[in-house]
Amino acid sequence: MAYIQFLGAAGVVTGSKHLINTNSDSSEKGGFQVLIDCGLFQGQKEWRERNWQDTPVPAKEIDAVILTHAHLDHSGWIPRLVKEGFRGPIYATPPTIDLCSILLPDSGHLQEEDAEFHNKHKSSKHCPALPLYTFDEAQDSLQYFKAVEVEETKQLCTQISFRYVRAAHILGSCMVEVALKTKGSDKKLLFTGDLGRVRNHGIAPGKVVNSGPTQGETADLLIMESTYGNRRHPAEDPRPQLATIIKETVQRGGTVIVPAFAVERTQKFLFMLKELMEAGQIPKIPVFCDSPMAIKAVEIFLKYTDEYSEETRELIRKCGSPLEWPAFTFASTPEESKKINASFYPAIIISSSGMATGGRILHHLAQRMPDPKNTILFIGFQAPGTRGHAIKNGAKEIRMFGMEIPVRAKVMALEQFSDHADPPEMLEWLHTFKSKPGKTYLVHGEPDASSSLRGMIAGELGWKVEVAEWMQKVWLP
Numbered sequence: 275m276a277y278i279q280f281l282g283a284a285g286v287v288t289g290s291k292h293l294i295n296t297n298s299d300s301s302e303k304g305g306f307q308v309l310i311d312c313g314l315f316q317g318q319k320e321w322r323e324r325n326w327q328d329t330p331v332p333a334k335e336i337d338a339v340i341l342t343h344a345h346l347d348h349s350g351w352i353p354r355l356v357k358e359g360f361r362g363p364i365y366a367t368p369p370t371i372d373l374c375s376i377l378l379p380d381s382g383h384l385q386e387e388d389a390e391f392h393n394k395h396k397s398s399k400h401c402p403a404l405p406l407y408t409f410d411e412a413q414d415s416l417q418y419f420k421a422v423e424v425e426e427t428k429q430l431c432t433q434i435s436f437r438y439v440r441a442a443h444i445l446g447s448c449m450v451e452v453a454l455k456t457k458g459s460d461k462k463l464l465f466t467g468d469l470g471r472v473r474n475h476g477i478a479p480g481k482v483v484n485s486g487p488t489q490g491e492t493a494d495l496l497i498m499e500s501t502y503g504n505r506r507h508p509a510e511d512p513r514p515q516l517a518t519i520i521k522e523t524v525q526r527g528g529t530v531i532v533p534a535f536a537v538e539r540t541q542k543f544l545f546m547l548k549e550l551m552e553a554g555q556i557p558k559i560p561v562f563c564d565s566p567m568a569i570k571a572v573e574i575f576l577k578y579t580d581e582y583s584e585e586t587r588e589l590i591r592k593c594g595s596p597l598e599w600p601a602f603t604f605a606s607t608p609e610e611s612k613k614i615n616a617s618f619y620p621a622i623i624i625s626s627s628g629m630a631t632g633g634r635i636l637h638h639l640a641q642r643m644p645d646p647k648n649t650i651l652f653i654g655f656q657a658p659g660t661r662g663h664a665i666k667n668g669a670k671e672i673r674m675f676g677m678e679i680p681v682r683a684k685v686m687a688l689e690q691f692s693d694h695a696d697p698p699e700m701l702e703w704l705h706t707f708k709s710k711p712g713k714t715y716l717v718h719g720e721p722d723a724s725s726s727l728r729g730m731i732a733g734e735l736g737w738k739v740e741v742a743e744w745m746q747k748v749w750l751p
């Protein structure tokens with residue numbers, strides 16, 4: 275009998291990994307095994323440690339991976355899967371492949387840096403501490419990627435075919451419709467990956483990718499994300515508030531430090547800054563985009579014009595490429611990054627990682643967090659257990675580079691930048707389904723968020739819905 279097993283993003287927002295096994299009857303490998311997403315666990319140690327566990331089915335016996343999008347919590351375990359012996363195709367849309375080609379090697383680089391740090395400071399119980407995978411191993415895993423266009427049907431074996439439909443979450447992001455032939459009947463499974471905002475620009479201003487998740491779906495089994503299952507996004511435009519935060523920081527002679535994911539979120543934020551500068555609502559101070567991937571991320575972004583929202587298209591038409599905007603500096607090399615550290619005039623620094631778990635943002639935070647003139651501005655989700663989460667929730671000091679660094683800078687957060695649908699948006703999308711799914715499983719949420727959304731879906735739509743548990747198997751008769 276076929277089954278789905280939730281290997282990650284169950285009871286937590288990271289580590290997305292769902293296994294479809296078409297045949298568990300035989301003790302030998304008989305059926306076809308496919309992973310939907312292959313994400314890294316991030317955040318709390320209890321979950322991160324699971325990055326070191328093998329898959330319940332040996333990696334070399336997994337036949338294929340289908341990726342919903344490039345975020346590391348959906349793609350970041352791929353190099354490890356390949357390291358463990360996986361040799362099958364990894365299907366993804368062309369923008370997702372381009373994005374993974376910068377994100378995965380960067381992730382490998384960060385893993386190596388982490389291991390090196392622990393070895394130098396003897397701060398790991400493992401001796402020597404090893405990286406989960408290296409830059410080279412991540413680079414090597416890219417050879418298995420195979421492009422699949424949106425709405426093209428891809429036959430994987432006699433029992434499974436799949437098709438991508440738009441999720442409107444980030445560039446290249448898609449939901450996966452899986453058609454599965456079982457002995458009993460044909461089944462349609464729908465994996466949402468991460469779901470983007472609805473089509474309404476008024477609700478999600480500054481949205482870069484804005485086609486809206488595909489409507490009118492059907493599914494025997496729906497596997498749906500629930501990141502924002504218990505929180506509504508603020509409905510007001512973030513631009514006036516952002517302008518005030520920047521102006522007040524500049525008046526104090528300080529710098530605004532923005533931890534942001536290098537891809538998508540950073541571009542979205544840059545466009546908003548440019549718009550505010552052009553409108554004269556913020557001063558034209560230097561903007562530093564400090565990421566080894568910064569330039570490549572913008573180049574990839576500019577390549578896929580068909581995914582833009584109208585407002586992005588209009589801004590690029592008016593202002594050209596962000597790489598050529600005066601006052602905007604993109605730092606790729608460590609030397610360029612160090613120059614930013616030497617600048618003491620008011621500026622805006624955008625750097626990753628978005629949850630301050632590693633990367634160049636740590637250097638900027640370590641340098642500028644102790645000074646009350648500065649502002650740390652969060653524009654993205656902060657998973658519990660990350661430094662970002664601790665700073666956002668009022669920690670007085672933060673451990674970085676083996677030292678306790680005091681947090682005296684002003685800490686602010688704007689929640690409107692989210693690329694995830696909130697409950698009213700998710701329900702609006704679910705209302706477009708042509709028929710009730712046989713069963714819905716909620717994944718990719720903290721327990722409170724998932725159970726709150728479960729209640730809303732069951733109450734408002736009367737659907738059968740359950741919160742998925744880690745390692746739970748769902749049998750498909």
Ligand SMILES: [Zn+2]
Binds near residue numbers: 343345348443468
């Ligand atoms: Zn995502």
